[in-house]
Amino acid sequence: MKLDFLVVAAHPDDAEMSVGGTILRLIDASAKVGIVDCTRGEMGTRGTQTDRDSETAAADALMGIHARFNLNLPDARVEASVENREKLAALIRKTKPDVLLAHHPEDLHPDHMAAGHLAREAWYLSGLKRLAQLAGDTSAHRPTNIFHFLSHVAQDPTLVVDISHVWQRKLELVRCYESQLAAQDTEDDGSHFLFGSNIEVRISTKARYFGEKIGVQVGEPLVHLGPLPENDPLRQWLNK
Numbered sequence: 001m002k003l004d005f006l007v008v009a010a011h012p013d014d015a016e017m018s019v020g021g022t023i024l025r026l027i028d029a030s031a032k033v034g035i036v037d038c039t040r041g042e043m044g045t046r047g048t049q050t051d052r053d054s055e056t057a058a059a060d061a062l063m064g065i066h067a068r069f070n071l072n073l074p075d076a077r078v079e080a081s082v083e084n085r086e087k088l089a090a091l092i093r094k095t096k097p098d099v100l101l102a103h104h105p106e107d108l109h110p111d112h113m114a115a116g117h118l119a120r121e122a123w124y125l126s127g128l129k130r131l132a133q134l135a136g137d138t139s140a141h142r143p144t145n146i147f148h149f150l151s152h153v154a155q156d157p158t159l160v161v162d163i164s165h166v167w168q169r170k171l172e173l174v175r176c177y178e179s180q181l182a183a184q185d186t187e188d189d190g191s192h193f194l195f196g197s198n199i200e201v202r203i204s205t206k207a208r209y210f211g212e213k214i215g216v217q218v219g220e221p222l223v224h225l226g227p228l229p230e231n232d233p234l235r236q237w238l239n240k
């Protein structure tokens with residue numbers, strides 16, 4: 001299996017909520033996109049494990065995602081440990097993506113931060129030949145670059161992806177995760193636990209804010225470490 005992009009997310013729904021529009025655009029351009037979730041979200045306040053698994057399956061079908069993996073790390077306890085980063089590095093070698101998309105290491109949720117660090121460290125390690133051999137793989141593979149997506153902390157983006165043409169489909173993707181959007185009981189009004197507003201409203205506000213920065217209706221921000229190389233594969237796919 002050879003992927004063009006691998007999205008590393010902490011919980012099922014993070015990929016769709018943060019970069020669902022970018023994923024749709026890439027798949028529309030015939031790129032092979034995979035997602036690896038670190039956990040199954042079993043510690044989430046809303047929704048059961050069964051709900052979350054079937055919601056993820058529905059989102060996968062809507063996106064037409066090429067492959068979806070789960071590292072099965074404990075939810076709310078994700079760590080960029082030696083064992084976990086080698087587990088992710090092995091998946092990177094197996095799927096050989098050209099680009100990684102992962103959480104920005106600066107966030108409020110510790111799992112998002114850990115998943116961002118985990119992705120950065122695994123990205124580097126996946127290119128070490130001797131480590132690959134030690135794990136029984138014949139060759140190393142390091143993606144060309146890594147972009148970080150944002151969840152709870154705003155950053156200045158290196159690139160904003162115009163998602164205007166796939167916006168309605170992105171909202172449908174977000175709505176697949178019904179258990180995360182709806183109130184669970186009388187104490188819960190369906191708002192985000194930290195930010196108060198409804199999750200769908202928050203996603204729309206952010207998309208309009210970042211879209212405005214590049215003069216389009218809605219956009220998704222990405223941060224790249226250092227300047228973008230001229231032949232960056234993400235932009236090449238988006239321009240197809």
Ligand SMILES: [Zn+2]
Nearest residue numbers: 010011014109
């Ligand atoms: Zn999350």
